[in-house]
Amino acid sequence: QVQLVESGGGLVQAGGSLRLSCTASIGRFSSYTMLWYRQAPGKHRDLVASISGGGSTTYADSVKGRFTISRDNTKNTVYLQMNSLKPEDTAVYYCNTYINWHDYWGQGTQVTVSS
Numbered sequence: 001q002v003q004l005v006e007s008g009g010g011l012v013q014a015g016g017s018l019r020l021s022c023t024a025s026i027g028r029f030s031s032y033t034m035l036w037y038r039q040a041p042g043k044h045r046d047l048v049a050s051i052s053g054g055g056s057t058t059y060a061d062s063v064k065g066r067f068t069i070s071r072d073n074t075k076n077t078v079y080l081q082m083n084s085l086k087p088e089d090t091a092v093y094y095c096n097t098y099i100n101w102h103d104y105w106g107q108g109t110q111v112t113v114s115s
Helices: none
Strands: 003-007 010-013 018-025 034-039 046-051 057-059 067-072 077-082 091-099 102-105 109-114
Touching (some): 018 109, 034 067, 046 077
Antiparallel strands (some): 034 046, 091 109
16 A cells, blocks of 8 residues: 655745655555656646656756755655745645656645745
């Protein structure tokens, strides 16, 4: 069984920062790519960032230079550090992983950025 649990969302002012956490109940956590997605009302769920088991990272152009994805394999946790937040970053943020062609999702955590 796989379970992903996100935390760290909240309400911040534009220009502020938040750190999201996703703790995974997965054996051999360090072997798997972890991803952050986000979905705003009326929008598609879009990939924000990913980090592979080998540590390679990717970012959406809209967050590059502002967001940093990292992982702590001793805690089975992936983080998304979000700096210089903008109102357009407002969304529900979801943790995701893909194992043996099965997608697993967390419950989501709300991030709201006020202007």
